[in-house]
Amino acid sequence: MADTTPFSGGRRGGSAGSPGPLGRFGADNMARLVLVPTILLCLIGYYGSIAWTTGLSFTSSSILPRSEFVGLEQYARLWSEPRWHVAFRNMFVFGGLYIAFCLAFGILLAIAMDQGVRGRTLLQTVFLYPIALSFIVTGLAWQWFLNPTTGLQEFVQGLGFENFRFDWLSRPDRAVYTLVVAGVWHSAGLVMAIVFAGLGSVDGEIWRASRVDGVPKWRMYLRVVLPMLSPVLLVCVVLLAMDVVKSYELVVAMTGGGPGYSTDLPAKFVVDHYFSRANIGLASAAATVMLITILVILLFSGLAGRRRAA
Template sequence: MMARFALVPSILLCAIGFYGAMLWTVVISFTSSTITPRYEFAGLAQYVRLFTMDRWHVAYTNMFVFGALYIACSLIFGVLLAIALDQSIRGRNLLQTIFLYPIALSFIVTGLAWQWLLNPTTGLQNYVRGLGFESFAFDWLSSPDRAVYTLVIAGVWHAAGLVMAIMYAGLGSVDGEIWRAGRVDGIPRTTMYRRIILPMLKPVIIVCVVLLSMDVIKSYELVVAMTGGGPGYSTDLPAKFVVDNLFTRTNIGLASAAATLMLASIIVLLLLFGWLQKERVAR
């Protein structure tokens, strides 16, 4: 069958590329490998070590804190923008372009630009103080408790436009009849959006969530460019933990254990997501 045949190259590529690499990582995580791979079984030693490391706990927690906030804020902001643009606005094309362009920039550029802007000594805080507001403070970038939120700000800046674009197109595809019916019944517009239009667009929202969660995984570069994981290691992420241990700390075993845990968490989340979807459909 031709259709199956056509899939063979991709299946092979992914089986070897993704699953081969994954398998290798899992295998190495059970060995005592340090600077080069050594196939010497060490049981759970690397995992035990991982759990004693404060830095790993911080990184792992951050993945969820950053991920949840990034997805939620991008989604809310993007949807609000799309709805605002949907109100027969002047200059809509221009505004759309302004909202959308950051997505074309890499996370590295995004991180550098925002690091510059939010740096308390050279950026926004300094400028506002220079204007005469001496007590103005915005030093989240150098606060261990808040730096992770600056990553969210930069991330939302990067992605909200994409959500806006997708949602705007989604809003445009809603049948005019629905609006007319709503008007006849005298339902306020806000209620229409909340109760009827947005629930209708659930598939579109899911596409956004998928795209955004892929970004969370890739946010390594954002962290490196913007905070370098600091202050301290308060903005560390699992991906950065893995790369540091893999390449500079010459600790392949530990890095693999961390990568395996990260993968396992992601797979659990995906399964959960899929199961929730099914549950909803079943009902």
């Protein structure tokens, strides 16, 4: 990668000892020097912290960190906690649905917008504005809107449909789906914007060729255009997956993890156990499981990306 820098030409190895005017290798060294703070910050802040957390997960730490090594005991405790099971499962239920619906909805919106409709500017503004809002705001808005006693259910019943029920927010078995609705509302526009930009980069002559060949448009999207955009779609999946793993704020604002702990997610589980329940070892074990999950996702998407490139 360094070989592509414009200043590398002609100089083998690029060591500071190469001949040249004083300013030349002075400037090269300056470029390295300015990166040092960032490198230190990252090494300590990211990788130091990650190592520290991982280390803590193997100790008997509870309210205070301790250095007594207990092996996988914290992990065993973690997996014996029903709350963790709910949180971990929710990550996949919420995550799977969130990613699937964001993608499907976002792609459909982008394709619809790509049909040369008028008012594209306004539509894009409407579809994308939720992304400017925080998950806290998103959660509060949907909490209010889906609140069974004041929101949508009340409204529809007021219209005369007395038997209309939409009380998912207060049902432990359904509340997690309301998170999906709010999440999709927040992020589908992002997928739309990314895919729409991708659709615009498709060579116009391909569309002309398809018309000469008499290929129906839906077939072109399915067989040609979306496969062409697969790198872009992969990026969308990765971005959305990051949201899922980090999705602390949406849960806090919308359900607080409830009813009970039915909408708990690992992100919230970890924060709660660090700061309000003061169970540092257990929280660290949970955090480490999150870390492994994200590494697996990255590994798979990296492999998928490489396979496409090959």
